[in-house]
Amino acid sequence: MFEKIALVGIGLIGSSLARVIRREGLAGHIAIATRSLDTLKRAEELGLGSSYSTSAAEAVKGADLVIVSVPVGSSGAVAEEIAPALKPGAILTDVGSTKGSVIAQMKPHVPEGVHFIPGHPLAGTEKSGPDAGFAELFENRWCIFTPLPDTDPDALEKLSQFWRRCGSNIDTMDPDHHDMVLAIVSHLPHIIAYNIVGTADDLQQVTKSEVIKYSASGFRDFTRLAASDPTMWRDVCLHNKDAILEMLARFSEDLASLQRAIRWGDGEKLFDLFTRTRTIRRSIIDAGQEVDAPDFGRQVAAHPEKLAKG
Ligand SMILES: NC(=O)c1ccc[n+]([C@@H]2O[C@H](COP(=O)([O-])OP(=O)(O)OC[C@H]3O[C@@H](n4cnc5c(N)ncnc54)[C@H](O)[C@@H]3O)[C@@H](O)[C@H]2O)c1
Numbered sequence: 301m302f303e304k305i306a307l308v309g310i311g312l313i314g315s316s317l318a319r320v321i322r323r324e325g326l327a328g329h330i331a332i333a334t335r336s337l338d339t340l341k342r343a344e345e346l347g348l349g350s351s352y353s354t355s356a357a358e359a360v361k362g363a364d365l366v367i368v369s370v371p372v373g374s375s376g377a378v379a380e381e382i383a384p385a386l387k388p389g390a391i392l393t394d395v396g397s398t399k400g401s402v403i404a405q406m407k408p409h410v411p412e413g414v415h416f417i418p419g420h421p422l423a424g425t426e427k428s429g430p431d432a433g434f435a436e437l438f439e440n441r442w443c444i445f446t447p448l449p450d451t452d453p454d455a456l457e458k459l460s461q462f463w464r465r466c467g468s469n470i471d472t473m474d475p476d477h478h479d480m481v482l483a484i485v486s487h488l489p490h491i492i493a494y495n496i497v498g499t500a501d502d503l504q505q506v507t508k509s510e511v512i513k514y515s516a517s518g519f520r521d522f523t524r525l526a527a528s529d530p531t532m533w534r535d536v537c538l539h540n541k542d543a544i545l546e547m548l549a550r551f552s553e554d555l556a557s558l559q560r561a562i563r564w565g566d567g568e569k570l571f572d573l574f575t576r577t578r579t580i581r582r583s584i585i586d587a588g589q590e591v592d593a594p595d596f597g598r599q600v601a602a603h604p605e606k607l608a609k610g
Pocket residue numbers: 308309310311312313314333334335336339356369370371372374377378395396397398420421422423424425426427428429430529532536
């Protein structure tokens with residue numbers, strides 16, 4: 301599909317892309333760039349690319365497609381670094397978990413004649429680094445684009461074809477809408493998981509070793525996300541602040557209402573909520589999480605009152 305693809309950032313997402321690009325033969329040359337020499341060496345040991353550099357500007361030279369897969373807080377610095385080396389007509393995209401902030405950081409640096417198409421594959425795990433990636437990561441997952449008003453439709457179609465070859469389903473959204481949807485379906489679950497593990501860790505009456513020893517499937521299932529990369533999630537929180545705070549406010553109100561129902565012994569209220577949420581959770585699983593999650597998010601964003609009322 302492309303003569304040369306440059307991957308800037310070779311962690312979970314970048315290395316999964318490298319693996320699927322190679323498996324599907326999507327590029328003649330895969331140039332890999334990352335900031336840390338250790339990570340770069342590891343990528344080379346794993347045979348992820350055709351060339352390796354700690355200079356992103358060097359890697360993107362002559363590339364037809366450039367995919368930036370770094371923590372969202374580094375997007376602007378990377379765009380500034382690579383801008384003078386980008387080939388006219390190249391497609392520049394990213395995979396960042398937030399879109400409004402990435403666009404604000406990257407767009408001002410993008411030279412005339414380069415097609416900048418912000419993107420986000422809704423696929424991942426709690427692991428990070430080049431060893432964590434795998435070629436199947438994007439299969440049957442959504443990849444959301446948040447095109448800009450001047451996005452070239454042909455470039456968008458070419459990038460969509462690329463992601464389809466990686467196994468993904470494509471959707472497009474307005475960046476603000478994306479950030480609100482992801483705040484509830486992805487960012488809040490991570491924040492809540494981090495928080496509950498912190499709460500358990502701070503308990504005076506229960507020791508840390510008891511938390512570890514007696515974590516049956518409830519705590520285990522619920523807290524998988526709390527092992528996710530701290531840099532990535534610090535950046536997500538700082539770069540989707542408004543939407544996350546909005547969803548956290550709603551969440552806190554609903555939690556207070558649940559707390560009240562428990563205090564006053566309102567069994568009917570508890571039963572009704574748990575029945576309603578069980579139906580939603582089952583429909584997510586029955587329909588295949590990958591297909592249903594963005595739809596659920598979109599429904600929530602379109603009708604936020606349903607989040608509280610059902
Ligand atoms: N992990 C997920 O579940 C997931 C899912 C979808 C999207 N994303 C997004 O993908 C991006 C990458 O996440 P990841 O999970 O692959 O992270 P990761 O920690 O596994 O990898 C990040 C990579 O970026 C490199 N890097 C950091 N700063 C850099 C810089 N200034 N210049 C060049 N390289 C730099 C690191 O060395 C590393 O190779 C993030 O924006 C994240 O929000 C993550």
